Amino acid sequence: MHTIYLDHAATTPMDPRVVEVMQPYFIDVAGNPSSFHTVGLRAKEAVTEARQTIARLLSAREDEILFTSGGTESDNLAVMGIVKAQRQAILSFCHSRAGGNPSDGSPGLRFATPEDDKKPHVMTSAIEHHAVLEPLLHLQKIGEIELTVLPVNREGLVAIKDVRTALKLSTVLVSIMFANNEIGTIEPIADIGREILAWRKEHITPYPLFHTDACQAAGAIELNVEKLHVDLLTMNGSKIYGPKGVGILYIRRGIKIEPLMRGGGQERNIRSGTENVPAIVGLAKAFELVQENRETENARLIKLRDRLAEGLLKIPKTRFNGHPTDRLPNCVNISFMDIEGEAAMLYLDAQGIMISTGSACASSSLDPSHVILATGLSYEAAHGSLRFSLGHSTTKEDVDFVIAVMPKIVERLRQMSPVNLDMKYFN
Numbered sequence: 001m002h003t004i005y006l007d008h009a010a011t012t013p014m015d016p017r018v019v020e021v022m023q024p025y026f027i028d029v030a031g032n033p034s035s036f037h038t039v040g041l042r043a044k045e046a047v048t049e050a051r052q053t054i055a056r057l058l059s060a061r062e063d064e065i066l067f068t069s070g071g072t073e074s075d076n077l078a079v080m081g082i083v084k085a086q087r088q089a090i091l092s093f094c095h096s097r098a099g100g101n102p103s104d105g106s107p108g109l110r111f112a113t114p115e116d117d118k119k120p121h122v123m124t125s126a127i128e129h130h131a132v133l134e135p136l137l138h139l140q141k142i143g144e145i146e147l148t149v150l151p152v153n154r155e156g157l158v159a160i161k162d163v164r165t166a167l168k169l170s171t172v173l174v175s176i177m178f179a180n181n182e183i184g185t186i187e188p189i190a191d192i193g194r195e196i197l198a199w200r201k202e203h204i205t206p207y208p209l210f211h212t213d214a215c216q217a218a219g220a221i222e223l224n225v226e227k228l229h230v231d232l233l234t235m236n237g238s239k240i241y242g243p244k245g246v247g248i249l250y251i252r253r254g255i256k257i258e259p260l261m262r263g264g265g266q267e268r269n270i271r272s273g274t275e276n277v278p279a280i281v282g283l284a285k286a287f288e289l290v291q292e293n294r295e296t297e298n299a300r301l302i303k304l305r306d307r308l309a310e311g312l313l314k315i316p317k318t319r320f321n322g323h324p325t326d327r328l329p330n331c332v333n334i335s336f337m338d339i340e341g342e343a344a345m346l347y348l349d350a351q352g353i354m355i356s357t358g359s360a361c362a363s364s365s366l367d368p369s370h371v372i373l374a375t376g377l378s379y380e381a382a383h384g385s386l387r388f389s390l391g392h393s394t395t396k397e398d399v400d401f402v403i404a405v406m407p408k409i410v411e412r413l414r415q416m417s418p419v420n421l422d423m424k425y426f427n
């Protein structure tokens with residue numbers, strides 16, 4: 001049976017060109033970049049070159065790129081590392097401003113709430129990946145931070161005015177994802193960045209720092225840290241046809257961050273552990289390739305994406321999730337009322353079609369997705385939400401096949417749903 005893989009938001013297969021450039025670093029050039037012999041130095045060179053490539057693509061500097069084990073580690077490092085490293089500094093800063101009537105003309109107490117000098121404040125959105133939400137909820141639970149979770153609208157957008165309203169002198173970090181992994185909505189990161197810059201200027205403060213999780217965006221959108229006005233940015237290999245288990249955290253020069261991992265002092269002491277050389281080489285190549293082909297591939301995918309959405313929305317009692325246009329070119333998320341998403345997923349699997357309910361990481365639990373719920377859908381509707389995420393291998397024939405089989409599957413499942421069974425029983 002022909003496999004139709006429509007789960008690229010969970011992870012992408014690797015681009016053969018990426019596999020090819022990784023190959024030498026498994027056996028022939030398998031040195032440790034910290035070793036001073038020839039093989040070690042060649043491995044080190046490869047890591048340096050990868051860092052240069054990524055820095056160029058992000059419009060960043062080499063020493064601002066840190067290699068990690070993936071999106072999850074980069075997000076955790078951004079959140080935990082910034083809160084820990086900046087805690088004292090921001091509390092002293094709030095304290096100094098709370099003195100009132102500063103002679104240098106900087107704003108005084110009127111900008112601070114009574115809580116402002118007690119705990120660092122962090123702001124995030126309700127639709128973040130668990131790799132951002134969980135560390136933040138943990139820090140909140142152990143009393144380390146005050147947390148604001150911003151709502152999103154029906155289309156999954158964060159409102160810039162909500163960011164502005166929630167900012168305070170004690171806000172140390174704002175973390176808003178670039179593109180959502182379940183509904184594909186693209187957040188106005190550059191606008192939020194500008195808002196934060198304006199706030200810093202107005203209040204004469206280096207805070208808050210601005211982090212974005214760009215794992216899903218990296219394959220489809222230009223990532224320029226200057227244009228986006230971000231201080232920290234997460235991306236990984238597994239969503240851009242690169243290797244799994246490798247990622248980067250961009251950290252703007254001069255920003256202090258506390259390591260999660262201590263040891264041999266690799267990655268400027270911020271991330272100890274022997275570098276995963278083949279994966280790092282592969283990540284750089286993958287990022288280069290997706291960015292090079294971004295515009296042609298986006299145009300191709302958008303056509304397929306819209307064809308698929310249109311076809312599936314002809315099925316009665318369906319609802320589109322996400323933003324109609326400010327959305328990733330490969331993402332279609334639809335709620336099918338009165339069906340169980342997991343059951344539909346298995347029926348599609350039997351037809352060779354691989355899709356996902358909610359996010360892959362969360363789908364081992366049967367709880368509906370926090371993202372779909374945050375867009376205001378009922379628990380029941382959220383349960384019947386399916387994510388189709390397209391990619392390099394997707395063809396028009398694949399899309400048409402899905403459009404052809406889906407109505408039968410939905411009809412079958414609806415007949416089996418408790419609502420209909422009950423009706424039959426009582427008729």
Ligand SMILES: *Cc1c(COP(=O)(O)O)cnc(C)c1O
Nearest residue numbers: 070071072129131181215216236
């Ligand atoms: C996949 C993903 C992650 C996690 O990345 P890993 O490399 O699997 O740890 C984090 N954030 C987003 C938005 C993702 O899509």
